[in-house]
Amino acid sequence: MAYGVPNPLPLATRLRAIAREEGTRAALGRVANYGRIRLAQTTVGKAVGFGAAARSVYALGPTWQHLAKNGVFFGGERAAARRHLAVIAEASLPQCTRYRVDQMSGLARACGMGFSAADHRDEAESLTALQMASHVMLYRLEPGARTWMYLYEARRLGLPVLYDLDDPLFSVPAITGSQVSLPEILTRHFADAAPGILAVMGACDAISVSTPALIEAVSAFLPRPVYLRRNYADSDMLADIGAAAPVAGGPGLTLALASGSDGRLGDLAVARPAIERFLAADPARRLILIGHGLDHHAGLDPSLLRQILPVPFQDYPAYLAQLAEADAVLVPLANDPFNLCKSAVRVFDAASAGRPVIASPVGDLPAAVRHGRTGWLAQGEADWDAALQALAAREDRGRELGRAAKAELHREWSDPAAARVTDAGLREWLAS
Amino acid sequence: MTSARFRHVLVVNVHFDPDNYGGATIVAKEVARHLLAAGIQVSAVATMQAEELPPYAVVRSHRDGIDTFRINMPPGPAPTLRYWDDQMTARVVQIASQVGADVAHLHCLQGLGAGLIPGLRGFGLPVVLSVHDFWWLCQRQFMVQPDGRYCGQDPVRLGQCVGCVSGRAQLNERNQKLFAAVRQADLVTFPSAFAHGLSLRSGLPARRSAILENGINHPGPGFFDDQAQRRAASSELTFGFVGGPSAVKGWPLVREAFKRLDRADFRGVVVDGSLDGSWWRPSMFQGMRGRWNIHPRFEQAAGLDQFYASIDVLLFLSQWRETFGLVVREAISRGVRVIQTEGGGATEHRAKSRRLPIGASPEELSEILGQELQNRDGHPDPVPCRSFADQAEELMVLLETL
Missing domain, CATH: 3.40.50.2000 (Glycogen Phosphorylase B;)
Structure with a gap:
């Protein structure tokens, strides 16, 4: 099969647009990909094996394809109807992890649910937790291939997804209005990260936050249910x-x-x-x-x-x-x-x-x-x-x-399921 | 019937849906399906090999009421050689706990490890182990030596295995661990008297054992009409071969025997059981008499009857003594003649089949083939075989005795 040489002008225009919008590196990456695809479609490309399928950006990519080909892509109705909350967390900050992840186990158990938590960097544990869950909570995850993979896997399995956070990391006004004396480069870093975090939040079904003011801040951005889950006095305290x-x-x-x-x-x-x-x-x-x-x-x-x-x-x-x-x-x-x-x-x-x-x-x-x-x-x-x-x-x-x-x-402040601590709506969401 | 004691069975096999290959996998899946139909909840655990995923990551899939949890195996030796893996055990126990299983039915544990037996027992689950091959006695799984010949030990003595596998010390350790694990199973089942006898004579320390004969899927309602229609439409005898082109399944013998025939007025069909259609190529039939075709892989739920309606003689020339022989039962229950190797569980049936000793020459097979071609219309009556539903029911009776 013969392939003609494409008109370079629209391609150059497109390339300029990508460079402008996503940066030079992204544009060069697209050029390399485009070249690989074009060459793979030619006799020469096939002969030298050029254009062999690149690895999926998602660790689950080939598995998803395997399941789809065999007609079992979707997780279906869970045969095991046990309610179990799986938390996948950005767990690099011990105190945050303690209040938002460990304390969530108290609420889950108070609601009669099983509970497991995994650091999002540990893909084996995170993926395993998802497979046995009835509900998922993502704590503070930022956008990236791994986060999108977890979200997509949760959807494949038909799991409702909650996003939890305890700082307005999605809000440029809150970040730039802070009187914390951080170097400007850090403030800009946090502000630049805000749209991505909001995108992850927007991909979830509901949001839980630690304070009433955060509810207002989230509601200003997202038409999603937002529930209050205050930090409480756990057994360590x-x-x-x-x-x-x-x-x-x-x-x-x-x-x-x-x-x-x-x-x-x-x-x-x-x-x-x-x-x-x-x-x-x-x-x-x-x-x-x-x-x-x-x-x-x-x-x-x-x-x-x-x-x-x-x-x-x-x-x-x-x-x-x-x-x-x-x-x-x-x-x-x-x-x-x-x-x-x-x-x-x-x-x-x-x-x-x-x-x-x-x-x-x-x-x-x-x-x-x-x-x-x-x-x-x-x-x-x-x-x-x-x-x-x-x-x-x-x-x-x-x-x-x-x-x-x-x-x-x-x-x-010691009962995680008390109305003062946790919105009734979140308890209902966990019971759903 | 259903079980009064157990409500949720954890079925464990090296493969499970959607990776349906091998007789043991078919048995594990079909019995599980019938347990489910009897009102018992079933969850399955199997392995997977996805190099992109981290070791021990789990992926769940679901079909027709059964959740399958596949655990990604770490890179390393072939599954047959992996007989103990504490991390795998921990993962399976975690799954058993989270799905709420109350009894475990273990099948082939290659890749998963025998540690599952003490692991699940330690978690409090009664364990039934169903043996499907000789992995528990033989590191090479099928008692076939590196040169492709059946070793024929009866009983199996480790001292004679030296030279067949590397390292006596390693062999002893493997044997000790596997036997110690078997000792903890509440019940060990075998699919045939042959497998049961050889295993016990070889010292497999089952505290309690039983012969739990495998079932099959019976022919569907339209099968015999389709078969008769095909036979009426064509006078050509059709031979069928299920399996890969390997020595252990007897393909070299089949190929050489068909080269020696002096007639070509027949057809041959080989089934490509691989998941990607990679086992067979037309060039593999070069020099063989007759017209040979490759039949695509089929599932129990679809294509099984279609295949058997298309053949008259099943070639089952396995070069080891199989513990059961699922395809032999599928064939005889459908009025399909069988030419098979002598011995093992594959001959424990009531049909009259043509038999050769393991290691027979192509000339011997060629002679039998010629006789079958002479007797083109000698189609036997179907021989009833027990169904998977029967097997599941017997299993439930056994479970009640644990």
């Missing part, structure tokens, strides 16, 4: 503290401030002057900085350096033990679109350690702090001063508030 703290608290009042990510200095700005005044008023007072993202002593006045104790994050029990060495835990948050979506886990951590918080009334924090009874909500600088003075004025160093916070944690 409710257990007695059994670990030793890396550093001891001081004889004077001791504050703790934890950070799990970079660039949190913007959050501290609202409370920094009050904290500096509080520490300066008594050299016996201490501030324990836990984790990373608060380098250079969080930018506090250098004269206070001897009162500031940086402690690396070790593990969760040690972290709670460290919080318990303080008299109160600080949770300052800048009032920006990103933080509006923040959950109250830092408040729960403090309550678990039996300590009250002084927290910004941002995101979901007000839902978890009863001002003056389990901690203090402090909006502006004056509020932070007032809260710290209130702490200093208490003879019990805030212990009674801490006990109340812990009691409330057990009472109100």
Whole structure:
């Protein structure tokens, strides 16, 4: 069979368009593919074996074709009607994994479901989990061949798919509006990733998020059911503290401030002057900085350096033990679109350690702090001063508030299926 | 009937739907189908070889009420040589747990490993092992030596296997592990008295054993009409051969025998059982008398009757003693003559078939072929054979005794 030489002008135009829209590399890749296909269709191409089928971009690609050829492509009605949730997660951040993946197991079990979870990079476990599931949850997956493969496989198997996330990673306004002091290149990176994440979310049946503000943010983009699934106090949080703290608290009042990510200095700005005044008023007072993202002593006045104790994050029990060495835990948050979506886990951590918080009334924090009874909500600088003075004025160093916070944690925030924690709609979705 | 004790059977075989090849796979699938029809839920586990997928990844497919979970085998030696794989065991136990199986029916475990027996027993499932070949006694699976000759041991003694397989120590280890696993099965079944006797005489330590004869799919309602119509329309005798062009299935013997015939007024049909139609080429019939054609692969559910209606004589010249011989039963139950090698489970039937010893010469076969061609219209009556439904029912009775 003879093949004519195609008119090069439309091809060149198309190539220019691809280069403009997708980049030079993508355009060159298309040229190579086009050449391979054309050559494979010629006698010469066949003779030299050029144009042999390239490997599928999907590990499941040949298997899908095999199933299709044998008339068993679709998974059909599940013969085994056991309800089982498979979670495929971006699991590189332990704390996120704990709250959004491990805690999902509590909800699934409370709903009478089996549960399994796999790191999305582990294709053997992720694919296996899908095969035995009745429902699927993708946590924080970004677009890419592997994600599309999991989604397509879930569709082949007829599984409903939930997308879960706890940050507005899909929202350019939230990312660019954040007061977190990240290098511009990182902000641009996150902003560039947002459309892709939204595309993955859009390919799922429903979304679950950690805060009411995130529901609003998702709803602004997607006509999908969006359910609230708050982080809650799991068994690790409710257990007695059994670990030793890396550093001891001081004889004077001791504050703790934890950070799990970079660039949190913007959050501290609202409370920094009050904290500096509080520490300066008594050299016996201490501030324990836990984790990373608060380098250079969080930018506090250098004269206070001897009162500031940086402690690396070790593990969760040690972290709670460290919080318990303080008299109160600080949770300052800048009032920006990103933080509006923040959950109250830092408040729960403090309550678990039996300590009250002084927290910004941002995101979901007000839902978890009863001002003056389990901690203090402090909006502006004056509020932070007032809260710290209130702490200093208490003879019990805030212990009674801490006990109340812990009691409330057990009472109100320990049931993953409680209406306060999980929307009825999500429980129904899991039961469907 | 259905089982009062068991509601969900986990059927395990090296292959299962949609990879339907080999007699054991047909038996595993058909029995599973009839268990399902009897009201028992069935899930199947098998292997797959997809180099693009990571080892031990599972892919589920579904047909007619049965979920099949195929586990991707790691790269390495051929499935026959893989007799123990703890990761595979863990995966199968995981599947058993998640589908809620309450009993396991294991067939050919090549590639999956004998560790499944203790693994599933440890998980709390009663285990029935159905033996289909001599993999449990012979590392080469069919008791066929590297030179293609049947070894003929009875009983099998490991000392005599040295030289046939490499490494006495490895052979001993394999034997010990496999026998230790068999010992844990609640019931071991064999498809024929021959397989049962040889296995037990060779020391296979089944705590409890039974002969569970395989079934077949009976001829469909229109089969004998189609057969009669074809025979009336053509006076040519037609020979049929099912299997690949291998020495173990006796193809070289068939080819040489047909070269020696002094007449050519007949037809021959070979069935390409491969999944991709790669086993047979017309050049393989070069020099053979008669007109030879390649018949495409067929499934139990479609094409089985069509094939048997098109032949008069089945050539079953396997060069090892098969444990059962499914195609022999399919043929005799349809009034098709059989020329077969002597011995083994393939001869444990009530039909009169023409027989040759294993290792017979082409001249001996050629003489029998000539006699059959002389007796062109000597079509036998069909001989009733037991069905897969009968086999499934007997299995359910056995399950009740576990």
